[in-house]
Amino acid sequence: MGDIAVRALDAYLNLLEQKGAAVEVVLFRRNILRRLVQILRGQPRNRDVYRSAINALLSICPPGDRPAAMTAAREYYYFWLGDLQQLAQMNARAGFTTHHVRLPVLASFADLQQRMSDENFASFPPSLDIYLGKLYELGADDEVLAERAGLIKPLLYLLHDQAHHPDSFRTAVDAMLMHLTDSYARDSFLTISREFFYYWMTFPDAGVRHKKATLA
Incomplete structure (x- = not known):
């Protein structure tokens, strides 16, 4: 993983810890986002690339993990972009989740x-x-x-x-x-x-x- 992506991931996980996320939540998101970063390696930083990477990530996730993976990827997006203004706005409106929510597994x-x-x-x-x-x-x-x-x-x-x-x-x-x-x-x-x-x-x-x- 590139240094920028690693620092972005560490910054995101540190924020979750500061907000009180449980150890298992942080561990899950670390593991899932490492996969996403691998998919994104060498790609330009834009929305279309990121959306395609999320689709690739979800395709290899167990169905029960997909909603939580989607949540992690959505929250990590502006860290990956390095968009500090958007991150500040998300933080101001409590836009980060700290709980692992299990939802029904559905095909479509x-x-x-x-x-x-x-x-x-x-x-x-x-x-x-x-x-x-x-x-x-x-x-x-x-x-x-x-x-x-x-x-x-x-x-x-x-x-x-x-x-x-x-x-x-x-x-x-x-x-x-x-x-x-x-x-x-x-x-x-x-x-x-x-x-x-x-x-x-x-x-x-x-x-x-x-x-x-x-x-x-």
Whole structure:
């Protein structure tokens, strides 16, 4: 590995340790990102190269490790680029995860939708209706509302039974991105997920609210 890439990786892992990441989390990310750096060796530093390297990395990861690998690669990106301004912005908005979140192993977005249908999954928190209601008030038409709901509901399926924590949300978003192969769908989902994050954090279901009240 090149010296710059090694220093970038060390800087990323040191940041995770400072934020309280467990030893096993840091070890997993060290091992997975060493593979990514090997794939990137000798390549120009740009988004397209990095995206292709992530795809190559995910292809050799066990399915259960892919969401966590995607999270690690996304967070490492600006370290690899050496973009200090973006890193400062990510740090300011708590954009780094320190937990290892395990999600269902799925083959594709269609597989995710089929599993939801097979389970008759409809356990959505109040945040979904509140978010869609706000869009309606702002003038969104039925097509826009259906598109948003169609992307948010699978995300909420992945988040079901996960800790109500930003790390869970970010990892679930990364898992969704792996299954959205169309670039327009990926970009749309990223925008939607950023909008929806505030609602998901602020308006959880009754079980989460009760647990928070008990701990208060």
